[in-house]
Structures are given as structure tokens and as C-alpha cells.
Amino acid sequence: MATSDNELNLSNWTTQLRKGLLELCIVNLLAEGELYGYDLVKRVTAIRGVVVTEGTIYPLLSRLRKSGLLETRIEESPSGPVRKYYRLSPAGERAREMMNHCWKDIEVGVNGLIERGPAGETLDT
Numbered sequence: 001m002a003t004s005d006n007e008l009n010l011s012n013w014t015t016q017l018r019k020g021l022l023e024l025c026i027v028n029l030l031a032e033g034e035l036y037g038y039d040l041v042k043r044v045t046a047i048r049g050v051v052v053t054e055g056t057i058y059p060l061l062s063r064l065r066k067s068g069l070l071e072t073r074i075e076e077s078p079s080g081p082v083r084k085y086y087r088l089s090p091a092g093e094r095a096r097e098m099m100n101h102c103w104k105d106i107e108v109g110v111n112g113l114i115e116r117g118p119a120g121e122t123l124d125t
Helices: 011-031 037-045 054-066 090-116
Strands: 069-078 080-088
Touching: 011 037, 011 054, 011 069, 011 080, 037 054, 037 080, 054 069, 080 090
Parallel strands: none
Antiparallel strands: 069 080
């Protein structure tokens, strides 16, 4: 079913929302400890509601590294190609704290709006 220009394309909206949250998910996963690329991809794709591919995650990791939020190291693997490990830099940890604070503010605000419902009515949840 085609949508007109005036109708919400829910699939596109959902995709954009997920992309915006991907960076937040990555920095929080790396706050738990250093991870190599493929393991990070597996963990991100296991998060409910976050639908991404390797082709989305690796460019984002590169951008986060270039911006100074991530540090990397290369290690030989006994079972295949070398592995690139990612960890938060000190600047990445500070950014994670700010991002989490911002997310919590947004979550409270949006949840309050949703719970209020149409015309300020309180919805039963």
C-alpha cells in the first residue's frame, strides 16, 4: 500500500529512530568493556528493537574513533584474521554520560506525553 506525501511512512520513521539510538547503544555496550568488532555487532543486533547490519555499525565505529570517542587496538587471532578491539576513550566515557542523561530526559518527557494521551487525558497502562 503506497502512502501519500502527507502520510507518515512508519517504516522510514522507525528506521531513522533506530539509527539515532545506535550510537547510544554502542557507547553503553563498550562501557561494559572492550569488544572486538564482530562481537559488538552481535551484541547490538541482539538488542530488542534495534535492527541494523554490519554495514551500518562499522562506519559508525570508524566515525566514533575519528572523533576521539573510541580507541582501538589490533590483536592477532589464533582462529582467523586479526581482530580490531574497541573501547571507550576518556572523552567517550564523558560523552556516554551526557548521552545517557539526555536520553533519560527525552524518555521522561516523551513517556509523559504518551501517558497523558489525547487532550491531556491520562491513559491506563
